[in-house]
Amino acid sequence: MEGSNWMNRRNFLKAAGSLTAGSALAALPYAALAGSGEHLQLTILHTNDVHSRVEPFPMDGSRNQGLGGVARRAALVDSIRREQRHVLLLDAGDTVQGTPYYNLFGGKVEMELMSKMGYDASTFGNHEFDNGVDALAGMITHANFPFLSANYDFSDTALAGKTQPYTLFRKQGLRIGVFGLGIQLDGMVDPNNYRGTVYLDPIAVANDIAARLKYDYNCSLVICLSHLGYRYAGSQVSDQLLAAGTRHIDLVIGGHTHTFMPRPEHIRNLDGAITTVNQVGFAGINLGRLDYLFERRSGKKQLLTAGSYEISNDLAFRPTGALNPYS
């Protein structure tokens, strides 16, 4: 595993070297930059659709045997936090349902483990509603991080006042705005389990909130935690349509479709600017990672690297190479 990554890395650098012979670009001095005071490096770690996978998949010969598990994810997150000063740990929903931990303990175990791991925010997937909206209101009392939900109106439910549409993170003067979007529940969740919840058009809501985060709060990075799904054959709203149909969103961290994206997708939004979409499979098999570098004075940013860790005994990082979509 390690060997093949090194090979990929070497091949990438080799390709890079052959393209830029003499330009001294094969080694990019980001580490020096990030520590320079004029720049700030932000590491975004993310999961989606963990589905109550507390322990690794059992060693039963199945495809994912031995992968995932909170204890190794926690160790990995911890070691990255020790190395990087500015880290956000985010989740895109469906934290629960899929192992008996949820059936027997109602989500308390998952919420407490995510809290202990230091998750900064999550959003509601459809499966958060599986025990009903009242049970969900109880479940999230075990979380010390917010569930961000901008396009469900919970006013007439037990969740009224218990979620927030967005939140801000401040990193040495820079602001990062994060908001959450959920999927249409009609036809997806038993009506009894989301009774009173009003679904609002995610694109309209996203445009409104992203503009506020960018202009009213002066955020240097706007992140959407989306449980809409990566893409569909039909016209159903997806992360791809969201990215193309909005302004001011820099990064969509997606979920729902359990899509493992080997590399993030960069989509031109309504302004012709780049909105990056990423999603890392399901069950906590992978931890996604994107590193941004900000020029503190201007707030200008680059995407330094993106990739994902596979949570196995090898804990290998699969880099996709340095990706900078910004011109």
Place this chain on the structure above:
Amino acid sequence: MKCTSANPLFLFGVALLSLLSTACSRYSLPAGSPAYTEHRIDGSIAPDTAFIAYYLPYKQQLDAEMNRVIGHSAVPLTKPGSVPETLLGNFFADALLTEGRKSDPGIDFSFGTKGGLRTELPKGGITVGHLFELMPFENELVILELSGKSVRQLAGFIAATGGQPVAGLRMVIHANTANDIRIGGTPLDDSKTYRLLTYDYLANGGDNIRGLEAPVKRVNLGQKVREALINYVQDCTREGKQLNTQLDGRIKLDE
């Protein structure tokens, strides 16, 4: 990465490097500085034992229940994609039909969705935990009395979606439509009503199933689907039988 001009990855790389080049000049980087290093971890990193210690008491409680072997399957119960009939789907629909008939022997057929079956079952010992993972949802059994026309709509949905788990119903899919629909061995009669066993998620509109919207009558049995599956497996074991689900052509593709 092959560096041929036809390779889009290569072109992408060129574009990226030119962008990086721009970025670097903007930041006026000194040449030869240390590279940004990806965080690299090898197998020596240990799981965080504090996390294991946290969930261990829950795990012990859970394992005691979940590891209970309640039956055996002679074959792996699988659900390969793109086939109209699967062993897992047949097992599931057979179990529901059998359990439902304990409450109402007049039930004609059962129906669920393949998307609702969340894992496959191995050959050999079947545990309570397997059935939890197969059906983690708290769905409950529902009997719907449907007009023959509604059943025909439902069969149309099943055909259009390439087959779904059923028992007591047989059909042939031709050009994505349902043909030769038989209930209990008899051709579907639009003028009759039929009793379907399914579950509340579907009966309440989940998965946008056609044909379930206007039942003549609905009875909620108040029994969880998972409990029905557990009962079915336990009954087989009590009768000294292994699960030996077979494909029997209940849904066939006519191509």
